[in-house]
Amino acid sequence: MLKKIGLQEAIGSKLAHDITEIRPGEFKGPAFRRGHTVCEADLCHLQRLGKNHLYVLDLAEDEIHENEAAVILSTALAGDGVTWKDGPREGKINLLADRDGLLVVNTAALAAFNMVDEVMCATLHNHTLVEEGDLLAGTRAIPLVMKRTPIERAAAIARQNGSVLSVKTIRSARVGLVITGNEVYHGLIEDRFVPILTEKVKSLGSEVVGLDFAPDDAEVINQVIRSQLDHGCDLLLLSGGMSVDPDDVTRHGIRLAGAREIHYGAAALPGSMFLVAYLGEVPLLGVPACGLYHRITVLDLVLPRILAGERIGKPELAFLGHGSLCLDCAECTYPKCHFGKGT
DSSP, X not given: OEEEEXXXXXXXXXXXXXXXXXXXXXXXXXXXXXXXXXXXXXXXXXHHTTOSEEEEEOOOXXXXXXXXXXXXXXXXXXXXXXXXXXXXXXXXXXXXXXXXXXXXXXXXXXXXXXXXXXXXXXXXXXXXXXOTTOEEEEEEESSSEEEHHHHHHHHHHXXXXXXXXXXXXXXXXXXXXXXXXXXXXXXXXXXXXXXXXXXXHHHTTOEEEEEEEEOSOHHHHHHHHHHHHHTTOSEEEEESOOSSOTTOOXXXXXXXXXXXXXXXXXXXXXXXXXXXXXXXXXXXXXXXXXXGTOSSOHHHHHHHHHHTTOOXXXXXXXXXXXXXXXXXXXXXXXXXXXXXXXX
16 A cells, blocks of 8 residues: 655655656656655655655555566566566566567457556567567556556466467578469560569578479479479479469469468458468468569568468468558558558
C-alpha cells in the first residue's frame, strides 16, 4: 500500500517510484529515480513538477511494485534470441534482439497476455527482419502497485506455449535459380530475373550456387530441378511459367520432379500466382512475372520465413491476406509501410 505524506515530511524518505519530468519537444524521462532519498534541495524541483506530496511504499505480502513486476513479465515474454539489459525505467522494460534474424511473435499468446488486467506488452510486427540490439517490444505493469496474482497469471500465459517473442536465425542457403520460358531460353529476349533474385538471396546472407535456363518443357524443367538438387542446392527459386496460360508448365515440371506438397496461390498482391512446394525438406519457390516489375512482392514476405526454418503451407499463404495489398506507391518505402504487416 502507499501512504501519502507532505513534501516537508518526505525529507529523508526514499521515493517509491520514478518521478517523470516532461519538457515538450525536449525531454521526457525520470527527474528522480525510485529509491532516491529526498533532501531539502529537491523540494522546489518537485513542486515545479506539480508534486505537493509524495508516497511512502509499504507493500503487503500479496502486492508487488511495478519494477519487480516488469522484470517478471519481461523474463516470461523473452524467448530465444530476445534479451533485456537494463533494469526498469519508470516501470517499463524494453526487450531487444540478441542477434540478427526474424522476429516471431505468438500473436494469440500476446493477445491473451494483454487481456490480463493491469499489464501490457507492445511489439513490432510479426515476421520483421531485425538486427542485434533492435528494439522489439516494451512491457510494464500499469499501476505503481498491484496484486501479485495478475502478474503471475500474465507470466504463466506468456510461458504456456513457449515464448511470446523470439528471434529466429536466418540460415545461409545454397540457392539454385531456374529461369523458365522459351523466349529467354532461345535468346529472343534478355533475362532480367537473375540479377533481381540474386540480389534478394544475397541480401539475406545466402548464396546462388546454381543457375539454369529451361524452355517451356515440363520434362526439361524436371531434369534441371533434379540436377540442381544433386549438386547440393537446398533451396530453389523458379521464375516464369506460373500463370494460367496453357504454355506455362513449370508447375507440371515441379510435380514430375517428385514434389508432393505443392501450394499454388498466395493472398497477396503483387504475387498472387506464387507457388511453394517441397521436395522432401527442400523448398521450391515459384516466382510469378510480377517480380520483374515490382520491387517488393510476396517473395519478400515468404523468403525470410523459409530461411528462418518455417514451413510454409496453405494456412500461411492464406493468412498473408490481411495487410498484403501493395499500394504501388510512387516511391517505395518498404519495409516502412503496411505491406505484409497483417500476418
